[in-house]
Amino acid sequence: MNTKSVDGKGASLLKLVEERIQREVEHERKKQQESQVIIPYLPKDCISKILVLLPLESLQKLRFVCKAWYEIVNSLVFIDAHLQGSDTGLIFLAPVLKGRPFSSDFKISDPLVKPNTFSVESKVLHMQSVPICHWPCIDPSSLFYINFMEIKDGKCTIKEYNETCIGKIRATCNGLILLDNRMKKEGLVVMNPVTQDLLRIPLGTQSSPHHESYGLVYCHCSSNYEVVHLFQDESQYIGCEIINIGSRSWRVMDGPSFGLFGWLGYEPVFAIGALHWLPLINHNDYIVSLQVDNEKFKKIPLPKSGEIHDRIIAMSGFLGFVTHHEDMNRIDVWILTGLGCEVWEKLYTIRMDCTKNMVPLYCSRINGEIIFKKKDYDLYAYDCALQIMRKVELKKGCFPFNGCYLPHVNSLVSWRIPAKR
Amino acid sequence: MSSSTELTEKKVFLLKSLDGVIFEVEESVAVQLEVIRELIEGDCARPFISLYNVTSEILALVIEYCKHHAETCSGGTSATIADEDLKTFDNEFMNVDENILLELCSAADYLDIKSLFELTCRTLASLIKDRTIIEVRKMFNVENDFSVVEEKAVRKEFAWAFK
Incomplete structure (x- = not known):
């Protein structure tokens, strides 16, 4: 710009204007830059991937960030990815009255439990529209908290769902649990303890508790969760019935061949598309498997006779058979990868000073540890990759060894929106 | 990298960022970007590739990351040492401004670099975990597009454990 002809006063004014314009331009540029920086747009896939890595406590809070995030968390893809990333633990019941002085019968609406506790029975009664004044009395000694135990790096953590129930946990699958519905002896309840979604299952064939067995399975064919019920009648014959969760009636089907089962006390294991039972208390030369797709029973020979402390467990999608060797310092782990040819493969040999009384409970899906209980007071974790067995640090009394516990994962799975595979 | 390939001339690719800056990278680095690897394998890769979604600032960081990972993996050191080295590098690499982190995550998704995508997602998850x-x-x-009534209803009807 030509300023030579302008006098001193004008020049300084012009300079001032120029500076001001420059400042404004600078300011505008900065603003533009800033607005460019502020909007790093993340596509849905990224948000989904970040959210799936969050612990449930954070996820349950942050799913309300906006509608888009809420929809991501509710989507099938997310629920499935979350299930795949969740590790196995044990779900168990802890008595509400533990350490409390005995009191007489109370109503389940009474403030005996911690505040904000979700009651399975209250929800069931509520769903049936039973007025509160007609809610039955419950013996407080039969009321339990539902808790979860996770083992990581040799330490155990207990998570409380803040939920109570009076029925036993009968089976688990992909984060769903099957509970007795003790309200007027009305069958069962299927529930996801994380999302607190629950559904009543009608009563099937009645049987005494020691002569029946329940399994919860996912059927790929029908994309449905199903409850399997085996029951033994007086003539020792074992019957089988199945119900699709959400349907109203049980389907009676051909049970296992007569004489295959001697005992129904071992909880079945769901793996490789079938439900598997150890059919005897001791000396098991075979397992009995129910293929979920064709609903046929099958006898599968074990690689060696299974003794009283041997168990089958689900292992990274396969079926594992954990068996004690005649030497007292050795446990072998066999796996079955499919139902086609049924050849067991020896995967690991665990050596330790004394393997006596070690009962395998489950295999964690993420860190690949096999969890054992020893007698009724110790837990051990075997790291399959590092081949190290170590004792789990356990707070005394935090886990009921003689109570009811089953392998479980915390998931957002629902029978309403079946997991996509 | 074997010595025979070192003797032959290294293949070089030119990557152009959104704001027009051109970066020269070797093939070992370029193939870590899954989008480019697909082009190379399909024999469709021209030496000059425009990346429309990544700014020069972010592309420079992405290339730094891929370079370090390519060098460490081909460096002939034992797997455990290489692993340790990458871990330290990754930790330092993630020590950036949050906005850069978000852009890196988006870029890793767009360029399909699995390890960087995992790393940024993990870092972002641990950042927001307690917020x-x-x-x-x-x-x-993002703006809260739930109305007060909607949010209340959803929170009530679909409450979860672990509050």
């Missing part, structure tokens, strides 16, 4: 919902909205620049 309030308001802080997270601000960080991701």
